[in-house]
Amino acid sequence: MSNDFEKMASELQESIMEDARKVYSEKVIERWLNPRNLGKIRNPDGFAKIRGPCGDTMQISFRVKDGRLSKIKFMTDGCASSIAAGSMATELAQGKKIEEAVEINQQMILEALKGLPEESVHCALLASNTLKEAVKNYSDSKKCNFGKSEIKSRDAGI
Numbered sequence: 001m002s003n004d005f006e007k008m009a010s011e012l013q014e015s016i017m018e019d020a021r022k023v024y025s026e027k028v029i030e031r032w033l034n035p036r037n038l039g040k041i042r043n044p045d046g047f048a049k050i051r052g053p054c055g056d057t058m059q060i061s062f063r064v065k066d067g068r069l070s071k072i073k074f075m076t077d078g079c080a081s082s083i084a085a086g087s088m089a090t091e092l093a094q095g096k097k098i099e100e101a102v103e104i105n106q107q108m109i110l111e112a113l114k115g116l117p118e119e120s121v122h123c124a125l126l127a128s129n130t131l132k133e134a135v136k137n138y139s140d141s142k143k144c145n146f147g148k149s150e151i152k153s154r155d156a157g158i
């Protein structure tokens with residue numbers, strides 16, 4: 001009985017993965033199933049939480065040491081693509097100087113993920129805009145200018 005159940009569960013899982021592989025790159029699937037930097041940093045130097053047009057939210061928190069993002073984490077209540085995008089945004093930002101981190105945009109996240117389906121590209125925008133807002137939050141707290149012009153010119157949609 002339990003063997004039948006395990007077999008059925010394993011077949012179901014394989015069928016879900018087969019469907020996912022038709023739509024998503026291996027990078028997206030891998031980050032979705034094993035996201036990097038998932039969580040929230042206590043007493044962060046920079047923090048932002050944004051709600052996308054789809055209604056899902058993402059938050060990013062980070063610490064800065066010697067002008068670089070020494071630790072960064074994200075959380076989302078969104079879809080598989082938003083989990084992969086949040087993971088990739090934080091991976092790209094980790095260790096970067098503040099002024100480099102704020103340059104990370106939707107396109108860079110999409111390229112690093114080897115693309116997303118057209119209907120999910122906004123999930124990468126949610127991740128890049130959350131990162132930019134978190135840098136702005138850091139910038140505001142330090143009364144410096146990193147992120148301010150990028151926030152004004154960030155991609156439309158959120």
Ligand code: FES
Nearest residue numbers: 054056078082123
């Ligand atoms: S973040 Fe809402 S659908 Fe992906």
